Every structure is written in structure tokens, then in C-alpha cells.
Ligand SMILES: Cc1cc2nc3c(=O)[nH]c(=O)nc-3n(C[C@H](O)[C@H](O)[C@H](O)COP(=O)(O)O)c2cc1C
């Protein structure tokens with residue numbers, strides 16, 4: 001079963017009546033579903049690819065009827081579109097997953113946390129909840145995630161829901177121990193929940209992934225592919241490239257640049273990407289056209305990531321700013337020639353030094369830039385030196 005099968009995606013949200021006609025109602029399930037999730041190997045689609053069954057088991061063991069399910073539709077990654085598309089077109093699939101989680105984990109609340117800029121997704125989800133029968137409808141409340149990159153991190157979501165501040169907090173306690181209102185909490189990405197809804201149905205499988213294709217591709221936007229399809233094949237299905245790419249960004253801003261010849265052959269699934277030292281993150285695959293300057297592109301993304309630090313941890317706030325400034329100096333031709341070495345040194349000092357993974361993601365992205373664009377960084381640096389000589 002594909003998440004986006006059924007009526008034309010552009011036609012708007014599928015109604016509850018049509019959804020039930022097509023797929024049947026929410027199956028009556030108990031804790032046995034956790035075994036099904038484990039056997040399926042379902043991993044989270046919010047970025048970290050964490051095994052879903054492990055999270056459910058941890059919450060189930062502590063719930064005592066008090067657990068909270070947070071439906072994470074913050075989608076703060078600028079290039080990602082798959083979560084808002086899923087909520088806009090198939091809201092009942094996401095809600096089925098949330099209500100299945102509530103039932104299996106014996107949760108008393110479901111909180112739908114949607115990025116404040118994703119207006120049509122929010123409207124579709126609100127309408128969809130209103131269509132559901134009680135007691136499902138009575139479980140749900142909505143919350144608007146601030147439009148910041150880190151607001152979608154699970155600790156930030158819980159901080160926001162508890163105190164109105166969308167910045168990550170230190171862990172432990174983990175959400176499954178003490179989350180919303182102090183209760184054991186499951187924070188799950190909307191795509192992951194839609195796959196749960198699919199898996200819970202007879203013969204269901206979670207065998208597809210939602211990608212957002214960005215950059216020089218004929219049909220940019222969301223594409224659903226079967227796990228294991230190569231990036232080259234995904235590009236072919238999207239109509240091919242419009243301009244020869246210099247590199248492919250696999251996994252979005254917390255991901256890595258890859259040379260196109262290597263990228264085309266990579267199979268899109270968490271395990272095989274991990275074997276290549278890569279991750280699918282939130283599913284963004286972005287092409288950098290050869291006509292664009294990779295150093296300028298890297299500097300722009302680093303400035304964005306630095307500006308999105310929640311400014312709570314020194315190495316993240318000051319370190320990312322220093323890295324972004326050095327990239328900018330190199331790209332603009334005002335570097336003193338030592339910035340390349342500074343980047344290497346400072347990146348090592350920032351990694352692993354924050355309360356959340358934000359600086360680690362930024363540094364991983366930068367490391368891949370320095371590797372894949374080594375020629376361009378060296379060229380810019382040499383040019384800087386010639387100018388200052
Ligand atoms: C800086 C940062 C931003 C994140 N933003 C999102 C987001 O917008 N949406 C999301 O689902 N997960 C986001 N995550 C991942 C969440 O912390 C969490 O792992 C995820 O919601 C869990 O759901 P999953 O297991 O279904 O992926 C982010 C993580 C970090 C470190």
C-alpha cells in the first residue's frame with residue numbers, strides 16, 4: 001500500500017467517508033501491534049530514523065493510561081514538503097496512525113503539532129478531526145509550532161507544549177519518561193504515523209518512503225518511492241534533471257553532499273544509506289546545478305543553520321556563527337587564507353557539544369561540503385590570497 005494512493009493528491013483532503021470506503025476503519029488492535037512494528041523494521045521519518053517499535057514499547061511500559069501522543073507536523077526543514085502534503089491530502093491516514101498509537105499505548109491525549117506556516121495542512125487536519133467519531137475526536141487538541149528549525153525537535157516540541165518555549169531541553173528525562181505534563185509521551189512524525197496506519201491493516205506494509213525533490217529536477221516536489229529504489233531512478237520518475245548537477249544533497253540540511261555519479265547509484269533506504277555513512281534525514285534530495293557556486297551555497301546554508309540555533313549552548317551558538325562567518329568570508333573573497341583550516345578545527349570543537357543534535361547536523365553538512373567541494377573551496381581560498389597579495 002502506498003501512502004499517496006487513492007484520489008488525486010492535488011484534489012485536496014480525502015474525506016473520512018472516502019477514506020473508510022477505500023481502506024476500512026481503524027483496526028481494533030492491542031499491544032501485539034508493537035511486534036508488528038518491530039518485524040516491519042519501521043524507522044521514524046522525522047529525521048533520526050529511530051526504530052518505531054522501541055519508542056512505542058518504552059511508552060507502553062510507563063503509560064498506565066496517562067500517555068500523550070504528539071503528532072509531529074512541525075516540518076521545519078526549509079526544503080521539505082512531504083509532511084504538509086501528507087496532512088493536506090491524506091489527513092485521515094495520519095489520524096488513523098495517531099489513534100492506533102493512542103489505543104495501543106493507552107494514551108489519554110493526542111496533540112497535533114503543526115508548523116504555524118503550514119496553514120492548509122492545519123486546516124485539513126482540523127476538518128478531518130471534526131469528521132471523526134467520538135471518542136476519537138475528544139482526544140485531540142491542536143498546537144501551532146513556531147516557524148523555527150529546532151521547534152520540530154522532540155524536546156523542543158515538549159518544552160513548547162509545557163511552557164510555550166520551543167527550544168530543546170537537555171535529556172534525560174526523555175519524552176518516554178517525562179514529556180507533556182510530565183506524562184510518558186510519544187513524539188512521532190506524521191509520515192511515520194501514516195505508515196503505522198498502513199501496517200496495521202491486513203496485508204499492510206511500510207515499504208515506501210516520501211521524498212521531497214528540490215533543485216534542478218523537472219518535477220520538483222514530493223515523490224513516493226519503494227524502499228530500495230536508487231536516487232537515479234527517483235530522478236528519472238520525476239522527469240529527469242533540468243541542468244547538469246554539481247552535487248546531490250542527500251537528507252536535507254542535516255544531510256550530506258554526494259557527487260552525482262555516486263548519488264545516482266545509492267539505494268534509498270535507511271540501512272543501505274547508513275552503510276555509506278549517509279542518512280535520509282527527513283527525505284529531502286536536493287540537486288545543486290553546476291551553474292551555482294557550491295561555496296556560496298554552503299555559506300548560505302551554514303548562515304541559516306547558525307541563525308536557527310536556539311542560543312542556549314555556547315558551542316552551538318558561537319561555534320555555528322563562527323563557521324558560517326568563515327564560510328561567508330571564503331565565498332565572498334575576504335578570507336585571510338586561514339579560514340579553511342579554521343573550519344576544520346572549529347567543526348571538530350562544535351560536534352557533540354550541544355543539548356540537541358542541531359550543531360552535529362550542521363557540522364556533518366559542512367564536513368561533506370569541505371570534502372565534495374574541496375576543489376572549489378581551494379580555488380576560492382587561492383583567489384582570496386591573490387586578491388590580498
Ligand atoms: C533540530 C531538529 C529539528 C527537527 N525537526 C523535526 C521536524 O520538523 N519534524 C519531525 O517530525 N521531526 C523533527 N526532528 C526529529 C524529532 O526530534 C523526532 O526525532 C521525531 O519527531 C520523532 O519522530 P519519528 O521517530 O517518527 O521520526 C528534528 C530534530 C532536530 C534535532
Ligand code: SF4
Nearest residue numbers: 310312313316354356
Ligand atoms: S544545541 Fe543549539 S539548537 Fe540545540 S539546544 Fe543547544 S543552542 Fe539550542
